[in-house]
Amino acid sequence: MTTPRIEPTTIGGLTAWRVTTRFGGALITRRGAQLLSYTPAGGRPVIWLSEQARYTPNTAIRGGVPVCWPWFGVYDRNPQFVRDCVAAPPGAASHGWVRQVDWDLAEQHTDGDCATLAFTYAAPPGHQPGWNQHALLTLRLRLSDRIEVALSVQNLGASPLSTTLALHTYLAVSDSRHVSVHGLSGLHYLDMVREGEPRQQQGPVTFTEETDRIYLNTSAPISLRDAGWQRDIRLLATNSTSTVVWNPGAAKAARLNDMADDAWPRMVCIETARVLDDALTVAPGQSETVGVTISWQPANTAGAGS
Numbered sequence: 001m002t003t004p005r006i007e008p009t010t011i012g013g014l015t016a017w018r019v020t021t022r023f024g025g026a027l028i029t030r031r032g033a034q035l036l037s038y039t040p041a042g043g044r045p046v047i048w049l050s051e052q053a054r055y056t057p058n059t060a061i062r063g064g065v066p067v068c069w070p071w072f073g074v075y076d077r078n079p080q081f082v083r084d085c086v087a088a089p090p091g092a093a094s095h096g097w098v099r100q101v102d103w104d105l106a107e108q109h110t111d112g113d114c115a116t117l118a119f120t121y122a123a124p125p126g127h128q129p130g131w132n133q134h135a136l137l138t139l140r141l142r143l144s145d146r147i148e149v150a151l152s153v154q155n156l157g158a159s160p161l162s163t164t165l166a167l168h169t170y171l172a173v174s175d176s177r178h179v180s181v182h183g184l185s186g187l188h189y190l191d192m193v194r195e196g197e198p199r200q201q202q203g204p205v206t207f208t209e210e211t212d213r214i215y216l217n218t219s220a221p222i223s224l225r226d227a228g229w230q231r232d233i234r235l236l237a238t239n240s241t242s243t244v245v246w247n248p249g250a251a252k253a254a255r256l257n258d259m260a261d262d263a264w265p266r267m268v269c270i271e272t273a274r275v276l277d278d279a280l281t282v283a284p285g286q287s288e289t290v291g292v293t294i295s296w297q298p299a300n301t302a303g304a305g306s
Helices: 080-085 249-253
Strands: 005-011 014-021 024-029 034-040 104-111 114-123 135-143 147-155 161-163 165-167 170-172 179-182 188-191 197-200 211-216 222-226 231-238 242-247 267-274 280-282 287-298
Touching (some): 005 024, 014 104, 024 135, 080 161, 147 161, 147 165, 165 287, 179 267, 231 267
Antiparallel strands (some): 005 014, 024 034, 179 222
């Protein structure tokens, strides 16, 4: 039996930790407190990392589970009440700044067959241009026969803190053209490829072109069924009722300089989010946690719906 281990390492010159349990192996970096990869023992990867990911300063890493905060997507597309609370300079990067900076490792321990790491990031007033709030973030990772990711936002200021966020999970797949996402049928979504056109999902989600959708009022577990690898990946979100589904497709992937032109069929993003009117508002002195549990099993045994 493999004894759980948390070992310091580096990737691309960045501080990182390699985690090994009897269930599999993971790589986590201090940059963005980001889980970069996870591969079950003797199995196919569950979390995808781009072979062309960049590890330069102030750069987001393509793949893994990036944390998007204090805004999601393009800043100007966020609700006015979020922009009133979270100012940003003109031309601010999409998805906020915390995925591009180093976090502090606050905790690491093993217990039985599990390994846990917790990172913190302090955001006092003046920390970023236009930032007048006071917050403390904690990102907790628990790795065993599943992956548990939890982001806590503590409001240390005197007024309510409203932000949008996502755990931008890149899932590894055999071929995105032969997978399907279940658990979203009947829900309304905004098609961001078509300027946010409102639509309703009919049946499972499949991928034939660039896909960028924000699903609203999501609460049931979501299952990614992979025919090629005969595997179901199940995502169970907590304190989140919006879900983003993304795949760049061939044309957009060719424009991304941190992703190979032919890599887009090997990943699908299913993002646990608090976006649009589902933005997270934290009262002064309080804390809120948004999380996701990711598990996997052989195909045709999961229970998520259509």
